Amino acid sequence: MWNAQRCRLKKQEYISCGVQEHPWRKAQYFQFRPARQSDPVLHVCHNHSPSSKQCNLTVPMRQTIFKTLWEHVCQQARHDAESSNVPITPVAILGGDFNCTDTNWGQCLLATVDTEATRRTIRQCYSEPTRQHHGDTAIVCNAIALQEDSHWGKHYPRNGKPPPFTDDHEVVIVPVLLKRPFSVSD
Numbered sequence: 001m002w003n004a005q006r007c008r009l010k011k012q013e014y015i016s017c018g019v020q021e022h023p024w025r026k027a028q029y030f031q032f033r034p035a036r037q038s039d040p041v042l043h044v045c046h047n048h049s050p051s052s053k054q055c056n057l058t059v060p061m062r063q064t065i066f067k068t069l070w071e072h073v074c075q076q077a078r079h080d081a082e083s084s085n086v087p088i089t090p091v092a093i094l095g096g097d098f099n100c101t102d103t104n105w106g107q108c109l110l111a112t113v114d115t116e117a118t119r120r121t122i123r124q125c126y127s128e129p130t131r132q133h134h135g136d137t138a139i140v141c142n143a144i145a146l147q148e149d150s151h152w153g154k155h156y157p158r159n160g161k162p163p164p165f166t167d168d169h170e171v172v173i174v175p176v177l178l179k180r181p182f183s184v185s186d
Contacts (some may be wrong), residue, residue, distance in 0.1 A: 007032040007042060007178075011076075013170050016082040017047065019061050020066030025049055027069055031076060039178040040091040040142075041080055047072055047096035057099050059107055066108035067115070070141075088094065089120050093145075093174055095138030105139065118142075127170030136170045144177040 017025040027047040030066045034042065049065060051057030070092075077090035100108065105124065119141045126134040128149040 004067035004120070006035050009030065011039070015045075015072055016068065017049065017065040019064050022055070022061070024173050025065065027065075029072060029076075041077065042143075042176070042178060043076060043092040045069040045073065045092070045094045045095065045096070045100055045147050049097055049099055053098045061123075062098065062104050063108050065098070066094070067112045068168055070112060070115055070118075076177065088118055089142045090118065091143040091176075091178060092141045093138055093176065094124075094141070095172055097146045098137065102138065105137070125172055127172045132178065136172055138172045140173050140174060140176060144174045149173075 011029070011031040011032060014026045015026055015029050016023070019025045024110055026043050027045050030044040030046070032042040032044065034040070043133040047065065047069065049057055049062070073090050073092045073094075077088050081088060089105055098104075098170055109119075109122065111139070121142055123140040123143075125138045125140060
């Protein structure tokens with residue numbers, strides 16, 4: 001969902017999550033161009049990485065997925081900024097079902113320390129502060145983001161209607177200000 005008056009969808013594609021033993025793991029990549037040219041491009045990766053007894057999602061797999069998606073975002077940002085000397089610090093939201101606990105997210109960030117210079121700020125947003133499912137999070141890089149409770153998903157009945165999702169998830173809403181929380185010269 002987005003405001004088409006403020007952001008225009010420039011690019012969309014399915015990309016590999018980089019897990020060799022699970023080539024079917026893919027993510028949606030979206031690139032939004034803001035109406036104001038001075039605002040940064042917004043990169044969004046929507047991932048679905050189920051984990052079950054039959055198909056366990058290990059910590060190294062989570063790290064590979066995060067690193068692969070972040071490198072794709074940086075590659076796209078580099079492509080957009082080829083003519084400028086601006087350091088690559090893309091504004092990005094990585095969300096969907098990463099099935100990551102707070103500890104898993106920390107492990108993913110530690111495993112990508114070589115890309116730390118491209119991630120000046122990190123903000124984690126949840127479906128609600130008292131999360132009922134650890135997969136319902138989003139990571140926002142290099143932008144100002146706020147926490148907003150969605151109250152929409154598996155654990156919120158809708159007047160006798162069936163749950164809106166087939167698995168155990170809640171919607172994560174990410175209000176983001178498309179301004180970098182730091183100056184480029186920092």
